[in-house]
Amino acid sequence: MPNFELGKYAVYIVPAYAITALVIGVMIADTLLRAGRWKREVEKREAARPGKKSKKA
Amino acid sequence: MNGFGVLLKRELAMAWNRGGGPAVALAFNVCAVTLLPLASGGSLDKLKLLAPGFSWVALALASLLSLERLFERDYEDGALDLLALGPAPLELVAVAKCLAQWVCTGIPLAVFAPIAATALGADLALAPLTFLCALIGGIGFAFVGGVGAAVSLGARAGGVLIAVIVLPLFTPLAIFGGGAIASLAMGLDWRPGLLFLSAYSLLFLALGPFAMAMACRNALS
Amino acid sequence: MITVLANPQRFLAFSRVAAPILGALAAILAAAALWTGWSAPDDYQQGATVRLMFIHVPAAITGMLIYGCLAGSAFFGLVFRHLLADAAARAAAPLGAAVTLLGLITGSFWGRPMWGAWWVWDARLTSYLILFLFFVGYMALQASIDDETKADRASGILAMVGVIMLPIVHYSVLWWNSLHQGETIFAPGGPKASAVYLTPLFLMWAAYSLGFGALWMVRIRGEIWRRRAQALAVQGAR
Numbered sequence: 187m188p189n190f191e192l193g194k195y196a197v198y199i200v201p202a203y204a205i206t207a208l209v210i211g212v213m214i215a216d217t218l219l220r221a222g223r224w225k226r227e228v229e230k231r232e233a234a235r236p237g238k239k240s241k242k243a
Numbered sequence: 244m245n246g247f248g249v250l251l252k253r254e255l256a257m258a259w260n261r262g263g264g265p266a267v268a269l270a271f272n273v274c275a276v277t278l279l280p281l282a283s284g285g286s287l288d289k290l291k292l293l294a295p296g297f298s299w300v301a302l303a304l305a306s307l308l309s310l311e312r313l314f315e316r317d318y319e320d321g322a323l324d325l326l327a328l329g330p331a332p333l334e335l336v337a338v339a340k341c342l343a344q345w346v347c348t349g350i351p352l353a354v355f356a357p358i359a360a361t362a363l364g365a366d367l368a369l370a371p372l373t374f375l376c377a378l379i380g381g382i383g384f385a386f387v388g389g390v391g392a393a394v395s396l397g398a399r400a401g402g403v404l405i406a407v408i409v410l411p412l413f414t415p416l417a418i419f420g421g422g423a424i425a426s427l428a429m430g431l432d433w434r435p436g437l438l439f440l441s442a443y444s445l446l447f448l449a450l451g452p453f454a455m456a457m458a459c460r461n462a463l464s
Numbered sequence: 465m466i467t468v469l470a471n472p473q474r475f476l477a478f479s480r481v482a483a484p485i486l487g488a489l490a491a492i493l494a495a496a497a498l499w500t501g502w503s504a505p506d507d508y509q510q511g512a513t514v515r516l517m518f519i520h521v522p523a524a525i526t527g528m529l530i531y532g533c534l535a536g537s538a539f540f541g542l543v544f545r546h547l548l549a550d551a552a553a554r555a556a557a558p559l560g561a562a563v564t565l566l567g568l569i570t571g572s573f574w575g576r577p578m579w580g581a582w583w584v585w586d587a588r589l590t591s592y593l594i595l596f597l598f599f600v601g602y603m604a605l606q607a608s609i610d611d612e613t614k615a616d617r618a619s620g621i622l623a624m625v626g627v628i629m630l631p632i633v634h635y636s637v638l639w640w641n642s643l644h645q646g647e648t649i650f651a652p653g654g655p656k657a658s659a660v661y662l663t664p665l666f667l668m669w670a671a672y673s674l675g676f677g678a679l680w681m682v683r684i685r686g687e688i689w690r691r692r693a694q695a696l697a698v699q700g701a702r
Contacts, residue, residue, distance in 0.1 A: 188502035195512040195577055202573035206519045206566055210675075213562050217679045221686035228689045231696040390625055394618045398608035408601040408622060411594045412629055415636035422640055439639065443632065450628070454621055461617040 246331045247339065254343035261312045265351040268305045272352060275301035276359040287364040294363035295373065295424040298356050299417050302377055305352055306384035307409065311401045313340055313392040314459060327463055333456035341389040341451070349381025365428075372427050376420040376440060383416045383444035386451040393458035415443050470548055472688050479681040490675035493667050501664030513577045514661060520570035522669040524592065526676055527567045530560035531595060531630075533680070534602070538623035541616060547691070548684070550616040553623065554606060555683035559676060561599035567592060587641040591634040598626050612691075 192199050258264065279297050280290055317323040326336050356377035357370035365373070391409035398404055423436025497518060507514040534556040540549035571589060576582050583589065602619055609615035 188499060190502070192512045192515075198513060198573045198577050199515055202516050202570045203519060205569055206523070209562055209566050213559060213679060216558075217682050217686070221682050221689065224686050224689035224693055227693040228696065231693055231700065235696070235700060394622050394625075395605060395608070396618075397611070397614060398605065398618075399610075400608055404604055404608050407597070407604050411597045411601065411633065412625070414594060415633055418636045418640045435639075439636065443636075446632075454625055458618055458621050461614055461621070464614070 247335055250331060250336060250339040251343060254339045255346060257316065258309070258340075258343040258347035261309050261316070261347075264309070264347055268308055268348045269351055269355055271308060272301050272305045272355055272359060275304060276363060279363060291364035291366075294360045294365035295369065295428065296417075296421050297363060298360040298365075298373070299377075299380075299421045301359065302352055302356055302380065303384060303410075303413050303417060306348065306381070306388055307402075307406050309344065309348060310388040310392045310405050310409070311395075313344060313389060314396050314455075314462075315392075315401065318396055318459075318462060323459060324463055327460065333459055334452040337389060337393070337452040337455035337459070338448075341385045341448075341455075344389070345381050345385040349385055350378065353377035353381050360424075369424055369427055372433060372437070373424055376423055376437060379437070379441050379444050380416045380420045383440070383447055384413065386444070386447035387412045387416070390447070390451050390454050390458070393455035393462075396458060396462035416440065419443060470546060472548055475548060476685060476688060479685055483678045483681040483685075486674045486678035486681070490671045490678060493671035493674065497664045497667035497671055500667065501661070504660045504664065507661070511577075513574060516570060516574040517661065518664050518668050520567065520574050521665060522672040523563050523567040523570055525669055526672040527560060527564035527592070527595060529673060530556055530563060530676060531599075534560055534599075535623050535627040538620040539627075542620035542624065548688070550620070551687035551691070552680070552684050553620065554616070555687050556680055557599055557603045557606070559679055559683065561596065561603060563672070563676070564592065564596040564599060568596060587634070587638040590637045591630075594633055594637075595630065598630065602626070 276298065279293065283289065283293075314323065317326065327333050353374055357373040360373050361367055361370060388405070388409055391405045391412070394408065395401055395405050419436050419440035423433045423440060426436055427433040501515060501518045504514075506512050534553050537549050537553035537556060540546055541553055568589070571592075572582050575584065602622055605622055606615045606619045609618055
């Protein structure tokens with residue numbers, strides 16, 4: 187069972203974990219949002235030109 | 244090699260004028276060296292410890308000064324295109340540019356380095372090694388800087404960008420050069436530091452031009 | 465495997481399935497790591513700060529892993545001029561910078577209670593800082609060149625120089641450290657980790673690596689779509 191007693195080290199452990207969670211969260215969010223945005227962009231443009239073959243990346 | 248001689252002469256002439264040449268680099272160095280005692284209270288015993296290290300920092304920074312224009316002038320006025328098409332390989336052009344940079348900026352800075360270090364309180368006995376290390380390190384600064392300048396050709400915000408790219412690669416020069424001088428100051432063997440410094444500088448002298456030529460061709464394409 | 469993935473269409477199809485799986489695995493492993501790690505008793509010497517090892521060491525190792533991935537991708541992009549390789553290198557850089565930064569920050573938070581200083585200039589930390597600066601320089605270079613093909617090649621050259629030079633830089637810092645022995649004695653990674661800590665450490669390292677794999681794939685997908693969108697925009701303008 188996890189024990190959450192950090193004692194005097196809490197002031198180091200908590201910020202470190204918090205910053206880690208924050209940075210990882212930002213990385214995930216940025217990656218997903220960015221990919222989603224460009225996917226929508228491609229779909230929008232392909233829809234605007236029906237029947238034309240899109241260029242392979 | 245006659246072709247190389249012509250290239251070198253041209254580059255020397257350009258380097259002498261570029262970015263103010265040796266005068267500006269030396270002036271910058273003097274300013275930097277003046278800042279340290281002013282910022283830290285000026286007591287010679289404290290400065291003495293920092294002197295060799297700081298004079299290397301000033302050396303590295305001053306070497307950055309005229310890097311931005313190393314390839315850029317030729318790039319902008321089309322001369323680089325001609326040089327790329329010319330009989331001499333672009334790698335040789337790169338060697339000529341960096342050597343000229345070293346002669347016009349590196350050597351004067353190397354001469355000044357022991358003066359700066361002594362002014363900051365370092366022992367006069369360290370002066371010859373400081374000069375030698377600055378001289379050899381100057382080759383490293385010129386060729387490493389050349390790679391940074393070539394890779395940044397055509398980029399915006401040239402000067403600062405080159406510094407950011409190049410400073411991590413400058414660290415071994417500072418470490419080995421400063422380490423050699425510090426070893427001498429502590430009475431230890433200074434030769435390993437000098438040897439590593441020379442090895443690093445020569446490595447970039449040998450391999451750098453290939454990277455520079457590749458980067459120039461990329462920018463010209 | 466590489467030639468299969470080299471086709472953007474096949475990569476998109478592959479990553480559509482693979483990325484979420486890796487991501488889910490990473491999340492599970494991370495949870496397991498935290499559970500086992502925080503259930504372990506406090507270390508005799510380090511006390512509760514040993515828990516920082518679980519987020520510091522994986523970050524540090526993953527930072528170097530990403531650097532290797534970036535260098536490998538850049539190499540393929542430079543030599544074979546493959547767009548997907550260039551996209552992969554470009555995608556890896558911000559992830560590398562973020563993870564390396566985490567390694568530095570968590571290392572700092574771990575160092576303060578352990579060794580009394582927020583930062584020490586020992587070989588490992590200094591080399592790691594230089595690695596971070598390398599990521600920053602790489603991203604800065606890419607961002608400053610407008611022509612994307614040129615940007616990819618220029619940063620590819622920088623990455624290759626970095627691959628050759630960073631080990632030398634690391635060695636130079638090690639050598640410098642040996643000169644200044646006696647000022648700080650900094651056992652890399654801290655005191656010997658006992659077995660009870662190795663399991664959560666390994667689990668977390670796996671989580672970070674798989675998590676990077678998942679995010680990298682998604683970022684590469686984003687890159688593929690971005691380039692396609694821009695190509696379509698150019699087409700549409702005609």
